[in-house]
Amino acid sequence: MPHLPAALLGVLVLLLLFPTELFMARNYALALGFFTPLIMVMTDLAAPADPVQLLLDRGTDTILGVGAGICVAIATRPRTTPGPSQPEPLAEDRGGVAPAPEPRP
Secondary structure, X not given: XXXXXXXXXXXXXXXXXXXXXXXXXXOHHHHHHHHHHHHHHHHHHHOOOOHHHHHHHXXXXXXXXXXXXXXXXXXXXXXXXXXXXXXXXXXXXXXXXXXXXXXOO
């Protein structure tokens, strides 16, 4: 990161923080566009390092996080076929019509 005055970096942090907080709850992908540079600037302020190494570390963390999220989604997804602990779905839930009752003798 170029050597900018601390006051300018502080203003940059504030300018990146506002849209991050604004979009985080409704549009996470858009918020990441502000969040990633914010973290890069704050990390550089705390412990200056090579920007390429910071980007590689961030990419690795992202890939690990995505992998963990996919594993949790697969492990916690609902079953598609009813098991012994799940009742048979109602006809309305299956999108069909309930069968006619059997005639009485």
